[in-house]
Amino acid sequence: xxxxxxxxxxxxxxxxxxxxxxxxxxxxxxxxxxxxxxxxxxxxxxxxxxxxxxxxxxxxxxxxxxxxxxxxxxxxxxxxxxxxxxxxxxxxxxxxxxxxxx
Amino acid sequence: xxxxxxxxxxxxxxxxxxxxxxxxxxxxxxxxxxxxxxxxxxxxxxxxxxxxxxxxxxxxxxxxxxxxxxxxxxxxxxxxxxxxxxxxxxxxxxxxxxxxxxxxxxxxxxxxxxxxxxxxxxxxxxxxxxxxxxxxxxxxxxxxxxxxxxxxxxxxxxxxxxxxxxxxxxx
Numbered sequence: 001x002x003x004x005x006x007x008x009x010x011x012x013x014x015x016x017x018x019x020x021x022x023x024x025x026x027x028x029x030x031x032x033x034x035x036x037x038x039x040x041x042x043x044x045x046x047x048x049x050x051x052x053x054x055x056x057x058x059x060x061x062x063x064x065x066x067x068x069x070x071x072x073x074x075x076x077x078x079x080x081x082x083x084x085x086x087x088x089x090x091x092x093x094x095x096x097x098x099x100x101x102x
Numbered sequence: 103x104x105x106x107x108x109x110x111x112x113x114x115x116x117x118x119x120x121x122x123x124x125x126x127x128x129x130x131x132x133x134x135x136x137x138x139x140x141x142x143x144x145x146x147x148x149x150x151x152x153x154x155x156x157x158x159x160x161x162x163x164x165x166x167x168x169x170x171x172x173x174x175x176x177x178x179x180x181x182x183x184x185x186x187x188x189x190x191x192x193x194x195x196x197x198x199x200x201x202x203x204x205x206x207x208x209x210x211x212x213x214x215x216x217x218x219x220x221x222x223x224x225x226x227x228x229x230x231x232x233x234x235x236x237x238x239x240x241x242x243x244x245x246x247x248x249x250x251x252x253x254x255x256x257x258x259x260x261x262x263x264x265x266x267x268x269x270x271x272x273x
Contacts, residue, residue, distance in 0.1 A: 018132045022125035029129060036133035038126075038142040039158055042119065 003099070005089045007066070007081050010100040012058030017096050019053070026050045028096060043096070048073075052087055058100045062088060123185035127178055127218060130185070134163045134219050141223075144187060148202030149174060150255055152234030152242065153187065153224055160223035167220055169193070172239030174221040175200065177212055187221060191243045203246050204255040 005011075013019060016031040028043040029036045045053055051072065055065040066081040073080060091097045121129070126142065133140040140161040147155055153174060161176050171193045177200065179186050188209055192199035198217070201208035224231040234242060245251040258266070 015136070018129060018136065018138075020128055020132055022128055023122060025119075027119075027129065029133065031133065031136060031138045034137075035139045035141050035160070036129070036136075038119075038121075038129070038140075040141075044119075 003092045005062075005085055005092055007062045007085060010058060010061050011056050011088055011092070011097045012100055013053065013056060014096055014098050026053070030094065030096060043094075049087065052084055056088075056097065124183070127176075127185040130161060130176060130218055134161065137163055137165070139163075139222070140219065148205050149187060149189070150204045152203055152231075153221065154226065156226075157231070158225040159187070159221050160225075161219040162222040163219055164217055166222075170198070170217070170220050172243050174234070176218040176220070177216045178218070179209060180213060180216055181210075185218075189239075189243065189246060191247050201246055203242060204252050206249055206252045 018029045018031065018036050020027055026045045026049070028045065029038065030041070030043075032040070051069060052065060055068060060068070062084050063081065066077055066084050069080050069084075070077045075083075088097060092099075130140045130142075141158060142161075143156060143158050144153060145155055153159060159174075164170065164175075167173065170190050172190060174187055174189050175198070176185065176187050178184070186200075186202075186209065188200045188202045188205075190198045191201050191208065194211065197211040197213055199208055200210075200212050222235070224235065242251065245254075261269070
């Protein structure tokens with residue numbers, strides 16, 4: 001079942017991922033069944049994805065992150081909120097984020 | 103700067119990502135620090151015939167091995183600063199003497215702190231390869247240290263490819 005993502009909730013990177021900036025790319029390797037597998041799916045985040053990822057510290061709600069980002073990006077807060085929700089949904093689906101405060 | 107479409111934020115890498123040894127070692131270390139295994143494809147011929155070019159190896163954290171003597175280990179060479187997978191042929195208090203199975207000369211005395219992990223699984227053409235991971239490691243160390251193995255590999259490489267193809271299934 002797809003996990004419901006909310007703008008009022010707090011998320012942080014899962015312990016089961018390795019995320020590193022290498023060779024100019026921000027790479028995320030999911031650890032599945034105890035294996036970080038380069039021969040399986042690996043993910044790269046672009047600058048925008050990275051900006052969101054970095055702010056997901058397990059303390060800020062997505063709403064706060066959106067507000068924070070609105071000063072860096074020339075988009076309205078509501079547009080940013082929608083984008084962040086979509087991004088979070090994608091990462092939650094892949095178990096790369098965990099929800100805090102449940 | 104405009105916030106890009108969310109589908110652009112996160113890219114699943116379908117294409118082969120060519121990582122440098124440094125990048126690979128960083129990712130490997132970060133994975134092993136989480137006590138997880140690290141699986142990737144190796145390049146090179148220095149560990150032939152036990153680990154071959156294109157094999158997929160799984161690296162395990164060092165803490166999961168009683169001793170790494172005889173094992174193929176992933177380490178950062180202190181001078182070349184390169185990620186290498188070669189075999190431990192001698193164990194000293196602070197260092198290991200490490201050597202590629204098919205090479206005539208060792209890499210030198212490598213500080214133990216440079217070790218990342220050891221090879222716990224080898225896959226070739228989708229099948230697990232067990233040779234070189236068990237008790238035969240002691241024999242491999244002897245053959246490698248006495249340069250018997252590199253000599254055999256050297257001779258093998260001088261046999262014409264057509265004959266090698268005939269001999270391979272027999273051997």
